[in-house]
Amino acid sequence: MSESRVPVLLLEDDRGYATLVADNLNHRGFEVSLAHSAGQALELAAVKKPAVLVADVYLGPGPSGLDVGQRMQESLPNLKVVYLTNVKEPRLVEGAEDFKMGSAAYLHKDRLVNPEFLSDVIKSRLTGGKRTTFRDDRDSNSRLADLTATQIEVLRLMAAGQGNAEIAHVRGTSQRAVETIQQRILAVLNIDHPSRSVACTRAIKIYLAEAGLHQGISVG
Amino acid sequence: MANQSFGAELAPVLRPRWEWAKSRLGPRWVVNWQVFVVYVLLTELLRFTIIGPNVYNSVGDVFEDWVWLLLSRGVVFLAVWLALRLNPKDRLVPIQNLLAVPLMVCINFWLDRLYTPGDDALFRFGIPATFVFGSVFAALGFALLAPLLVAIKNYRLGSIEADKSREQVRLQLEEIRFKERLAEELRNSQLESIVIPQVTKLREMLAVSTSAGVGVVDKLRTIIEEHVRPLSAASQVERLRLEAPIVASTSSKYVRLVTAKKPVQDAIRPVAWMLIIAPIIFLGQYMIFQRVMAGYSLLSLMLWAALTSAIKAILGPKLRANGAVRALLAGAIAYFSWVPISFLVAYLVGQAQAFSILVITNIGTSFVYIGFFTLIRDFEASIQDNLDLIKEKNAELKRQVNQFNRNQWVAQRNWSYLLHGKIQASLSVALIKLSQEAKPSRKTITEVNKILDGIVDTLRDPKLTDVNTFESLDTLRQLWLGVCGVRFVLPTAVEEALQNDSNARFAIGEIVTEAVTNAVKHANASIVSIEFELLTPTMLSLRINNDGKRVDPDYTRSIGSKMMDDLTEAWSLVSIGAQTQLRADLQIAAK
Numbered sequence: 014m015s016e017s018r019v020p021v022l023l024l025e026d027d028r029g030y031a032t033l034v035a036d037n038l039n040h041r042g043f044e045v046s047l048a049h050s051a052g053q054a055l056e057l058a059a060v061k062k063p064a065v066l067v068a069d070v071y072l073g074p075g076p077s078g079l080d081v082g083q084r085m086q087e088s089l090p091n092l093k094v095v096y097l098t099n100v101k102e103p104r105l106v107e108g109a110e111d112f113k114m115g116s117a118a119y120l121h122k123d124r125l126v127n128p129e130f131l132s133d134v135i136k137s138r139l140t141g142g143k144r145t146t147f148r149d150d151r152d153s154n155s156r157l158a159d160l161t162a163t164q165i166e167v168l169r170l171m172a173a174g175q176g177n178a179e180i181a182h183v184r185g186t187s188q189r190a191v192e193t194i195q196q197r198i199l200a201v202l203n204i205d206h207p208s209r210s211v212a213c214t215r216a217i218k219i220y221l222a223e224a225g226l227h228q229g230i231s232v233g
Numbered sequence: 234m235a236n237q238s239f240g241a242e243l244a245p246v247l248r249p250r251w252e253w254a255k256s257r258l259g260p261r262w263v264v265n266w267q268v269f270v271v272y273v274l275l276t277e278l279l280r281f282t283i284i285g286p287n288v289y290n291s292v293g294d295v296f297e298d299w300v301w302l303l304l305s306r307g308v309v310f311l312a313v314w315l316a317l318r319l320n321p322k323d324r325l326v327p328i329q330n331l332l333a334v335p336l337m338v339c340i341n342f343w344l345d346r347l348y349t350p351g352d353d354a355l356f357r358f359g360i361p362a363t364f365v366f367g368s369v370f371a372a373l374g375f376a377l378l379a380p381l382l383v384a385i386k387n388y389r390l391g392s393i394e395a396d397k398s399r400e401q402v403r404l405q406l407e408e409i410r411f412k413e414r415l416a417e418e419l420r421n422s423q424l425e426s427i428v429i430p431q432v433t434k435l436r437e438m439l440a441v442s443t444s445a446g447v448g449v450v451d452k453l454r455t456i457i458e459e460h461v462r463p464l465s466a467a468s469q470v471e472r473l474r475l476e477a478p479i480v481a482s483t484s485s486k487y488v489r490l491v492t493a494k495k496p497v498q499d500a501i502r503p504v505a506w507m508l509i510i511a512p513i514i515f516l517g518q519y520m521i522f523q524r525v526m527a528g529y530s531l532l533s534l535m536l537w538a539a540l541t542s543a544i545k546a547i548l549g550p551k552l553r554a555n556g557a558v559r560a561l562l563a564g565a566i567a568y569f570s571w572v573p574i575s576f577l578v579a580y581l582v583g584q585a586q587a588f589s590i591l592v593i594t595n596i597g598t599s600f601v602y603i604g605f606f607t608l609i610r611d612f613e614a615s616i617q618d619n620l621d622l623i624k625e626k627n628a629e630l631k632r633q634v635n636q637f638n639r640n641q642w643v644a645q646r647n648w649s650y651l652l653h654g655k656i657q658a659s660l661s662v663a664l665i666k667l668s669q670e671a672k673p674s675r676k677t678i679t680e681v682n683k684i685l686d687g688i689v690d691t692l693r694d695p696k697l698t699d700v701n702t703f704e705s706l707d708t709l710r711q712l713w714l715g716v717c718g719v720r721f722v723l724p725t726a727v728e729e730a731l732q733n734d735s736n737a738r739f740a741i742g743e744i745v746t747e748a749v750t751n752a753v754k755h756a757n758a759s760i761v762s763i764e765f766e767l768l769t770p771t772m773l774s775l776r777i778n779n780d781g782k783r784v785d786p787d788y789t790r791s792i793g794s795k796m797m798d799d800l801t802e803a804w805s806l807v808s809i810g811a812q813t814q815l816r817a818d819l820q821i822a823a824k
Contacts, residue, residue: 027658029684033665052708071653074646074700074742076712080750084712099427099657122661123431126668173795218418 018044019139022063024054024081025097026072034067034097034125041132051076058085063092065135070098070106079103079112086115093138095131095147097122101155104165105223118147156219159201167194172217257380259327264317264334267382268375272334273306275374276341276367280355305344309337334375335368342367369512370598377605384609388616405634420648427652431660432456438667449678452685456692493615494553500563500607501545503538509606510567510599529581533574540570556611564604571596635802636820642799643739647697655691659684697735700742702728706763709749713761717753721763730767734822740800741775741819747796748777748815756781756813771823772802777815783808 021043025031028049035045046061048054051072058066066085068078082094094117096103103112103119118138124130134147150158157165170180177195181188199205199212202219206212313333320329342363345355356363436453514530544566554562575596579588663684667673673681703723710719731738745763752758758781766774784806797804797817804817 025658026654027662029662030658033662050704050708052704052711055708055711055714069654069658071650073650073654073698074739075705075708075746076750080712084716088715098653099661100653122658123434123664125661125665128669221418 018042019065019135020061020063021045021065021067021135022048022054022057022061024048024051024066024068024072024078026050026069030069030122034131037125037128038067038132038135041129043132043135051078051081054081055085058089062089064139065093065095067095067097067131067135070096070100070103077106079106082117083112093135094118095120095134095138097124097131099123101223102150102157102165104162105157114148114150119150120147121149124149155223156202157223160198164194164198164201167191168198168216168220171195171213172220254327257383258330258376259323260383260386261318261326262386263379263382264314264330265382268334268378269306269310271374271378272310272337272371273302275371276306276338277302280345301345301348305341305348306337309340309344313337330379331372331375334371338367338371339364373509373512373602377602377609381605381609381612384613384616387613405631424652428656428660431657431664435660435664435667438664439673449681449685452682452689456685456689493618494555495559495611496548496550497552497554497559497562498545498548498550500559500611501541501548501566503541503545505606506541506567506599506603507534507538509602513598529578533578536574536577537570540574541566544570556608556615559611560604560608563607564600567603568596568600571599632820636822638799639740639801639820640736642796643697643736643743644695646743647739648695650698651691651695656688659688659691697739699735700738702731702738702741705742706745709746713749713753717749717758718760719749719763720760723765724767726767727765727773730770730773730821737773737819737821741773744775744797744800744817745777752777752779752781752813756784758813768818771821773819773821775815775817775819778812780811781813784813 019042021038023031023035023038023045025034025047026049031047031049035047038045043065046057046063048057052075054066054068057063066082068082070078072078072081078096078098082096086092086094094115096117096119098119099122100106103114106112116138118134120131120134137147157168160168166184167180170183175183177188177191180191184191195209195213195216198216202216204212204215206215313336317326317329317333320326342355346353358366432453435449439449439453511530511534514534572592575591576585576588579585579591663681666677666680666684670677706719706721706723710721713719731741749761749763752761756779758779761777761779764776764778766776768774801817801819804815806813806815808814
């Protein structure tokens with residue numbers, strides 16, 4: 014019986030939620046190894062060679078679940094990844110602006126109100142099921158969902174207090190190009206105000222409400 | 234050695250003294266209208282000293298004399314002043330200044346002689362003696378006055394500097410308040426968009442279920458009304474407020490010359506005094522007794538030095554006075570210790586009747602000089618104390634502001650982690666537990682209650698997530714294994730120093746994570762090395778080297794620079810050869 018159990022590595026820093034998910038998956042025939050930090054998960058992965066990683070995105074200080082998932086997929090090419098999070102948009106996670114979701118599933122934590130859902134997702138991923146079904150970020154009600162990666166980056170820079178000249182310098186474009194991107198952002202977010210600065214402030218407020226302050230560092 | 238010029242070995246000794254003289258006598262502006270006023274009065278005093286008080290016979294004489302005095306002094310002063318201003322050689326300005334005033338005295342005395350050809354009273358001791366006495370008197374007067382003018386100007390500049398410093402501090406505090414407001418608004422927005430929808434969902438679930446959920450519904454209401462909405466004004470911001478902001482405004486408005494009391498003993502400096510008044514004594518005695526009395530003068534100086542040293546020893550450090558009183562006391566001691574010695578000298582040379590003139594001229598001027606000398610020294614010391622105090626206070630405030638910025642940044646980031654982690658996860662657990670039963674059991678309701686209690690506790694007092702520096706470094710090493718070698722050395726002394734400062738551990742964790750991740754992702758580094766060094770018990774230097782792409786020197790401002798500004802005391806990012814180094818200096822709380 015134990016040979017047929019699929020090894021799942023669960024990375025979740027909240028112990029209450031982790032226990033709930035682990036019990037659920039164990040009950041449905043998976044062999045769950047539990048890690049509460051990125052370091053623990055990396056150690057366990059080297060030993061257990063899981064077939065599936067179920068990872069929370071926000072793990073507190075240090076690498077995010079997205080970092081861990083991406084790295085594990087490089088060392089374990091057949092690993093299936095399911096992100097289980099409350100972050101509406103993976104692109105809003107610190108340091109994940111250029112993150113590629115690939116074949117991973119992205120589920121909101123509340124989805125577990127349906128106890129079978131997670132195990133169905135895992136089974137589907139293992140059997141090569143349709144990936145679009147399991148992308149909650151795509152049908153989230155986030156006001157930022159319709160923004161492109163470029164627009165999100167510009168908005169992030171605006172929220173960090175950068176002026177148009179600085180944004181243009183960081184992105185290696187002209188100020189005119191930055192202004193054009195800003196216009197598009199305002200249109201996507203449906204913000205209409207005669208004063209450009211007021212409109213931009215409103216856009217920043219929407220961004221900050223969903224993403225928090227991003228204060229990453231650029232080296233090289 | 235052969236190449237060394239003569240006296241090269243004296244240069245280290247002489248240079249600081251020359252610099253001092255340059256700073257005190259050297260500014261071009263120091264020969265100004267104030268010097269002119271003093272100069273007019275000084276030459277008149279000199280004339281009185283030599284001619285005696287019975288120079289005026291009528292009011293007309295006084296009027297004529299003063300018109301001539303102002304006119305002749307004004308013209309000569311203006312000419313010399315112009316010559317000094319037009320001379321471009323800065324190096325010689327102190328000597329020029331020092332020579333200019335005696336030169337003016339000599340020219341004016343000569344003009345006086347031409348103006349009143351029949352009146353020879355001014356030169357009754359001979360032309361050379363009058364010129365030498367006048368020149369020395371004027372040079373000493375200038376040497377005392379100029380440092381006072383410089384000291385006053387320095388004080389004014391010091392005040393301006395202090396004002397600028399205060400303005401910078403004010404702007405920093407403004408920025409902090411802005412950040413507080415921003416953080417407050419951000420938390421509110423996040424709570425509105427993230428926590429409240431989930432809480433509302435929970436509430437709806439419980440509202441349609443059973444009366445057993447009433448308590449939980451009440452708790453949810455409490456979470457929203459008491460902890461979520463008013464959170465901004467309460468715990469987090471309040472907890473971070475600077476306890477006692479120091480503003481250096483009060484200390485720079487006045488020099489503590491009047492209030493600060495110092496030992497009178499320090500103001501009695503026999504050797505310095507001797508150097509100041511010895512030329513006057515020699516010249517004065519020559520003019521009064523019409524002969525050089527080197528032996529008697531030397532004897533009198535030695536007696537005077539012994540007497541003042543004895544007074545100094547007797548006074549002890551306990552007698553204290555402020556600057557002006559100290560100057561008066563020093564002058565009085567100089568004067569009254571001279572009186573018996575001068576009388577003795579006059580008696581020994583058989584001219585006791587000349588003692589009264591001696592008292593007025595030599596001894597009187599010594600009182601004025603020594604009083605001034607002491608006052609200027611105290612004034613300068615007081616200005617320096619004051620500037621040091623302002624500097625020290627501002628440095629302390631800057632340190633506090635930096636620490637505040639760092640802690641606020643850490644609290645903000647920690648809040649994000651708590652919100653996206655613990656709070657949301659707890660709400661999800663509550664939601665899932667309730668949704669798994671059609672009618673929530675008492676046990677489930679109790680569990681949900683417990684979860685909600687935990688959320689309330691977190692909202693009421695957000696605890697800082699503890700970071701273990703070694704573990705966070707090791708996690709990075711594991712994360713990038715096979716892609717990039719992450720090497721680090723964490724000395725025990727650094728680990729021990731960090732034990733007392735959870736904010737610093739958190740900040741270091743964030744900096745290192747971001748720096749390593751970016752070096753690997755964006756600079757394609759294959760090796761990253763992390764080094765720590767304790768510069769002082771409260772200052773840590775962190776150096777992160779990578780062998781990736783060189784950093785663009787223009788790329789100095791990015792979002793990351795703001796983070797580094799907030800988290801560190803100083804930081805730099807430079808590429809040297811094949812290496813790029815991020816260096817950051819961080820404060821650590823003292824044990």
